[in-house]
Amino acid sequence: MSAFVHPDEIRSRFSAALSAMYRAEVPQYGDLLTLVADINAEVVKRDAAGADRLATSGELARLSEERHGAIRVGTADELATIARAFAVMGMEPVSYYNLAPAGVPVHSTAFRPVDPAALARNPFRVFTSLLRLELIEDAALRDEAAAVLARRDIFTAEARELIAAAGAAGGLDEDQADRFVAELLETFRWHARATVSAETYERLVAAHRLIADVVSFKGPHINHLTPRTLDIDAAQAAMPERGITPKETIEGPPARACPILLRQTSFKALEEAIAFPGQDGAVAGTHTARFGEIEQRGCALTPTGRALYDEALGRKDFAALPDDWTALRQQDLAWFRYRATPQGLAGRPDTTDLNALIAAGHVVAEPITYEDFLPVSAAGIFQSNLGAEARGAAYAVDPARADFEAALGRPVQDEMALYQAEQDASIAATLKALGLNT
Numbered sequence: 001m002s003a004f005v006h007p008d009e010i011r012s013r014f015s016a017a018l019s020a021m022y023r024a025e026v027p028q029y030g031d032l033l034t035l036v037a038d039i040n041a042e043v044v045k046r047d048a049a050g051a052d053r054l055a056t057s058g059e060l061a062r063l064s065e066e067r068h069g070a071i072r073v074g075t076a077d078e079l080a081t082i083a084r085a086f087a088v089m090g091m092e093p094v095s096y097y098n099l100a101p102a103g104v105p106v107h108s109t110a111f112r113p114v115d116p117a118a119l120a121r122n123p124f125r126v127f128t129s130l131l132r133l134e135l136i137e138d139a140a141l142r143d144e145a146a147a148v149l150a151r152r153d154i155f156t157a158e159a160r161e162l163i164a165a166a167g168a169a170g171g172l173d174e175d176q177a178d179r180f181v182a183e184l185l186e187t188f189r190w191h192a193r194a195t196v197s198a199e200t201y202e203r204l205v206a207a208h209r210l211i212a213d214v215v216s217f218k219g220p221h222i223n224h225l226t227p228r229t230l231d232i233d234a235a236q237a238a239m240p241e242r243g244i245t246p247k248e249t250i251e252g253p254p255a256r257a258c259p260i261l262l263r264q265t266s267f268k269a270l271e272e273a274i275a276f277p278g279q280d281g282a283v284a285g286t287h288t289a290r291f292g293e294i295e296q297r298g299c300a301l302t303p304t305g306r307a308l309y310d311e312a313l314g315r316k317d318f319a320a321l322p323d324d325w326t327a328l329r330q331q332d333l334a335w336f337r338y339r340a341t342p343q344g345l346a347g348r349p350d351t352t353d354l355n356a357l358i359a360a361g362h363v364v365a366e367p368i369t370y371e372d373f374l375p376v377s378a379a380g381i382f383q384s385n386l387g388a389e390a391r392g393a394a395y396a397v398d399p400a401r402a403d404f405e406a407a408l409g410r411p412v413q414d415e416m417a418l419y420q421a422e423q424d425a426s427i428a429a430t431l432k433a434l435g436l437n438t
Ligand code: OOG
Pocket: 069, 070, 071, 072, 127, 129, 223, 264, 293, 373, 374, 377, 378, 379, 381, 382
């Protein structure tokens, strides 16, 4: 019997294969990668102390491997199966995002590693949305869309077999892992041939551009892949110089000395040639779905900090959120990872008070990186890529988390519980290392 390939390794191989495929499909993605790599190299050169901090926390090592993508699936079976495929790569669904209030008829989760060691190895994430067909008003069109979706299988037969095999045996061997990566990649591939007629496509577009994007093709093509930059303001400024036109504003918090959460910018979706099946060969058309995005990640906020952020975003005034690591930590606004210093380990500190230990130089606290997404930013990204005319009114519906989890086949994980667990574990390990048993 051959040994299983570690899920982290399968995730890294898949993330690299997806990046190579998307680069070949959308050359502008390659330009973004070069831009981000150049800017990150400049930041590391300019800010040696900052780079040191990133290196100690493991952020620097994962940076060039770090990216997130997004797909939009059409049915509960597609969502449940992709969840099992992501599980093979050590990725779990985290958080529920309701995009309906922003006029986008989907709800979503982010599949990502949850364990700090796995995140350090490769934090590849996929923002995954499920179409809410019930929000199509026209009953005939709704039934037609459902029938189209029911006919397709977004997975190859071999991908389905390997997902089942991994589930049954608890992992994949070397040969299976390679085949799994190649076969699952097919689900994410772009298909320039629509599966519906030009006439059906137009009616779907008229209902909502996003519905047309989900329903009209063989699979849920990856619609963007986002590298992480250390300086999004510099990246935004440099985009036009490289022939890339960014959206006007950066989503998320403003620039700060102490970066928090997530800042994102994107370039508009490409208008791409597609073909529709026609009686006499193919009918030509165009489709806009795929775009480019870059992001800068900052510190994860606690529920209190997050509530302050959400309020600040509404008022466009961020003064209530202190721009100072000590204040963010002492006011319990952000999550931190604690660590004993060599001085602490050599000395014999006799207090378990973390503030006192930090003041004495026995302990340091590093901000924990935000690994998730922001619904308001996601809505902004969706909308800037659907075109102004698609900026539909908010759907007057409740978040349907229970429906989403039923489709998924399991509950989503609570991001706050994950950050809390990491902070708590670091505190316990720090006190133990200092011989301060509590
Ligand atoms: C997903 C948009 C959300 C982000 O970074 O917030 C997203 C989509 O367009 O399918 O990727």
